[in-house]
Amino acid sequence: MRPDPFSENHLNHCGPVGLADGERILLWMLRQWVTARVLGEEPGQRLSKKAGALVSARVATAFILMMSAIEGQVRRPLCVSAPCCKGYADDEQRLITACGVCPASPEIAGRLIEGLVITPESVTVMARFLNAALANDGMALPMRFDEPEVSASQTRPPTLQ
Known part of the structure; x- marks a missing residue:
């Protein structure tokens, strides 16, 4: 049986080099959410089962x-x-x-996600709550206002839609 590529053991291999712990946790949880949808599972239940050892209930709930x-x-x-x-x-x-x-600029956060959702303001409020929960657990997110450098050897990853 093949190991689950979204298990807690694969967290350190999730995403590009240079991500902060909080960013890597969020990326891992986002990919868990999508995996659950693809498999026809309830994402909240999947996260509750898999994220318990990694994050607090507050972070998972947020x-x-x-x-x-x-x-x-x-x-x-x-x-x-x-x-x-x-x-x-x-x-x-x-x-x-x-x-x-x-936390520093809800306007910039809203502009980042306005192409994804109808009303970015409500998602921005949730994102701020999530940010605070991560900070409370010692995994504060950095405020990145620029895009990370990508080496010329990196190619676009396959994606799920």
């Missing part, structure tokens, strides 16, 4: 609330990288960056 808000008003399917991909799909980067910048 993430579930944010994703529920996104799904309730999504404009188009989110583009999310394949399991354990070292890359960072555009939608993943937008959501995680929005979570990081929302």
Whole structure:
């Protein structure tokens, strides 16, 4: 039987080099959410089972609330990288960056996600709550206002839609 590529053991291999712990956790949880949808599972239950050893109940709840808000008003399917991909799909980067910048600039956070959802204000409120929950657990998100450097050897990752 093959190991689950979204298990806690694969967290360190999730996403590009240079992500902060909080960013890597968010990316891992986002990919867990998408995996659950693809497999026909309830994402909240999957996260509750798999994330318990990694994050507090507060972080998991905040993430579930944010994703529920996104799904309730999504404009188009989110583009999310394949399991354990070292890359960072555009939608993943937008959501995680929005979570990081929302305490300093809800306007920038809203602009980052306005193409993904109908009313970015409600998602921005959830992202701010998620940011605070991560900070409370010692995994504060950096406020990145620029895009990470990508080496010329990296190619676009396969995505799930």
